[in-house]
Amino acid sequence: EPEVTQTPSHQVTQMGQEVILRCVPISNHLYFYWYRQILGQKVEFLVSFYNNEISEKSEIFDDQFSVERPDGSNFTLKIRSTKLEDSAMYFCASRDQRANTGELFFGEGSRLTVL
Amino acid sequence: TQLLEQSPQFLSIQEGENLTVYCNSSSVFSSLQWYRQEPGEGPVLLVTVVTGGEVKKLKRLTFQFGDARKDSSLHITAAQPGDTGLYLCAGEGSNYKLTFGKGTLLTVNP
Numbered sequence: 001e002p003e004v005t006q007t008p009s010h011q012v013t014q015m016g017q018e019v020i021l022r023c024v025p026i027s028n029h030l031y032f033y034w035y036r037q038i039l040g041q042k043v044e045f046l047v048s049f050y051n052n053e054i055s056e057k058s059e060i061f062d063d064q065f066s067v068e069r070p071d072g073s074n075f076t077l078k079i080r081s082t083k084l085e086d087s088a089m090y091f092c093a094s095r096d097q098r099a100n101t102g103e104l105f106f107g108e109g110s111r112l113t114v115l
Numbered sequence: 116t117q118l119l120e121q122s123p124q125f126l127s128i129q130e131g132e133n134l135t136v137y138c139n140s141s142s143v144f145s146s147l148q149w150y151r152q153e154p155g156e157g158p159v160l161l162v163t164v165v166t167g168g169e170v171k172k173l174k175r176l177t178f179q180f181g182d183a184r185k186d187s188s189l190h191i192t193a194a195q196p197g198d199t200g201l202y203l204c205a206g207e208g209s210n211y212k213l214t215f216g217k218g219t220l221l222t223v224n225p
Contacts, residue, residue: 004157031211043158043203043215056210091157095211103148104213106157 002026004107006092012113016081021110023075023092031095032075033104034067036060036088043091049075082114118142119206119216127222131193136219138204139186145207147180147187152201152218194223 005024034046047057066078089111093104119140146165150158162171164180171178177190201220205213
């Protein structure tokens, strides 16, 4: 069964360093998302991406964050200068454009630890 | 801002018992989805409800969408230890963006 894959599964970084989280969405999906979940808190929307541009972003997604689809398969989230409060699980998700509801398929997540 | 409140936050029951968890909001959603999340993993979609009053069954799980499309419930019959997990509801807003509740952490003891 097709699935969303994410790498790395866990990354530890120093505050101020740049981090890139990678995602391979399901191949025939065209809508892509990043969500994050701080430990013990709810899953929060960061950004949605369609047709090679951001369609919506949350207040969390400030200038330190960016997304890119560098080729036909990868979808990346970059954090330019990490802060302690960026420590969280980051989930990539994709959606089938043929679906008339917002059903998302999530990857297993990338755990980011900022020291 | 659309908010989803889930209750109870924690639920610990014995195998074989029935349970209901709730998801409530003051906002109307285009659809509402239920996910299950295991520790250290991503949410896995269980069901999507779209029409007010809709009821969907998935084996021992029964999902209901409120008539006004603002709330939903998940009922599990004869719970099993394998049902243990975090159950999340998520409401679909504009641009198919999902707003998640905090979840109900269910523990089913053998």
